[in-house]
Amino acid sequence: HNTPVKNHTYSNRGMSLEEELNETNAYYTEHSIACIHKKPVPIQIVKVDYPQRSAAVIKEAYFKQPSTTDYNGVYKGRYIDFEAKETQNKTSFPLQNIHPHQIQHIKQVLAHDGIAFFIIKFAHHDETYFLKGQDIVQFWTRHEEGGRKSITKQEIELCGHRIQSGLHPRIDYIRILDMLYFS
Amino acid sequence: HNTPVKNHTYSNRGMSLEEELNETNAYYTEHSIACIHKKPVPIQIVKVDYPQRSAAVIKEAYFKQPSTTDYNGVYKGRYIDFEAKETQNKTSFPLQNIHPHQIQHIKQVLAHDGIAFFIIKFAHHDETYFLKGQDIVQFWTRHEEGGRKSITKQEIELCGHRIQSGLHPRIDYIRILDMLYFS
Ligand SMILES: [Mg+2]
Ligand SMILES: [Mg+2]
Numbered sequence: 177h178n179t180p181v182k183n184h185t186y187s188n189r190g191m192s193l194e195e196e197l198n199e200t201n202a203y204y205t206e207h208s209i210a211c212i213h214k215k216p217v218p219i220q221i222v223k224v225d226y227p228q229r230s231a232a233v234i235k236e237a238y239f240k241q242p243s244t245t246d247y248n249g250v251y252k253g254r255y256i257d258f259e260a261k262e263t264q265n266k267t268s269f270p271l272q273n274i275h276p277h278q279i280q281h282i283k284q285v286l287a288h289d290g291i292a293f294f295i296i297k298f299a300h301h302d303e304t305y306f307l308k309g310q311d312i313v314q315f316w317t318r319h320e321e322g323g324r325k326s327i328t329k330q331e332i333e334l335c336g337h338r339i340q341s342g343l344h345p346r347i348d349y350i351r352i353l354d355m356l357y358f359s
Numbered sequence: 360h361n362t363p364v365k366n367h368t369y370s371n372r373g374m375s376l377e378e379e380l381n382e383t384n385a386y387y388t389e390h391s392i393a394c395i396h397k398k399p400v401p402i403q404i405v406k407v408d409y410p411q412r413s414a415a416v417i418k419e420a421y422f423k424q425p426s427t428t429d430y431n432g433v434y435k436g437r438y439i440d441f442e443a444k445e446t447q448n449k450t451s452f453p454l455q456n457i458h459p460h461q462i463q464h465i466k467q468v469l470a471h472d473g474i475a476f477f478i479i480k481f482a483h484h485d486e487t488y489f490l491k492g493q494d495i496v497q498f499w500t501r502h503e504e505g506g507r508k509s510i511t512k513q514e515i516e517l518c519g520h521r522i523q524s525g526l527h528p529r530i531d532y533i534r535i536l537d538m539l540y541f542s
Contacts, residue, residue, distance in 0.1 A: 211467040213427055216401040234420040244396055253472030255433035284394040289436030
């Protein structure tokens with residue numbers, strides 16, 4: 177696919193990371209590059225009304241803790257699975273943003289030879305990084321073993337890969353996949 | 360993994376196909392065979408209350424038409440994607456059970472070299488079949504071109520693969536994947 181416009185003034189016009197990724201995935205679908213979707217938010221439904229002659233209405237429901245990650249799909253036959261996180265923090269990414277279930281899930285995906293990663297956006301700097309699942313697991317383990325409760329931005333810069341913001345697609349993470357897994 | 364108990368008297372004790380598949384996927388996860396999950400049901404949230412000191416309550420929401428399929432995940436590195444359908448019909452599977460979006464999605468998954476299929480259960484006969492995405496697309500195209508609005512049970516028997524019911528796991532569709540894609 178085409179090289180994205182490398183000018184990050186395009187990004188961050190009030191779009192959340194999720195909106196940017198949804199646009200990116202729509203771009204990948206339209207251009208037959210990949211088939212990757214956001215999973216619906218898991219909901220615990222308690223009460224549903226079935227009015228006559230109209231659609232069922234959910235009257236009481238609760239947000240459930242996500243047991244997996246935000247996005248998954250297929251690229252060049254491989255299973256792709258990632259979590260997107262945005263932080264307002266300027267110097268580090270706090271690990272409390274991650275649910276233990278999600279680490280469990282990342283480990284399972286890796287065990288079955290899937291491609292798992294995080295996309296982390298430092299909103300203040302308007303910088304977005306790709307971080308391999310293996311690295312996230314390592315930082316998580318460091319914390320479990322008594323180490324720091326966050327990943328420093330510098331560590332992410334060193335271990336991860338900056339994703340340049342473009343216009344179409346906005347966050348071209350497939351370029352990073354190509355470089356890391358398909359070359 | 361172990362050969363399942365091949366005795367279909369185990370199945371159909373009031374379990375829906377979805378429940379059987381959820382148990383099967385839990386078995387695959389526990390035994391590190393595969394990582395495949397049901398996607399949450401897509402919901403359009405309209406109104407949410409945020410009571411003080413307790414969890415957010417969804418007060419109005421609607422079921423959205425699913426744009427993809429029920430299940431996806433990873434097995435031996437490959438992307439796995441399927442839709443599960445149960446029919447009370449004795450002699451055929453009506454294609455009106457399938458949303459056009461789902462066919463679109465199956466085509467996209469196949470285009471990216473993912474493994475896409477349907478699991479179809481004839482509840483009356485307590486028989487469950489695996490049908491490749493390519494075959495579903497062909498039967499759908501036959502219908503679009505003026506052909507019959509259903510797939511006959513006999514066609515499914517011929518094109519598809521019967522999945523024997525077991526106890527652990529209940530619906531061992533990975534055996535079919537092994538035979539078709541990994542041998
Ligand atoms: Mg997220
Ligand atoms: Mg279904």
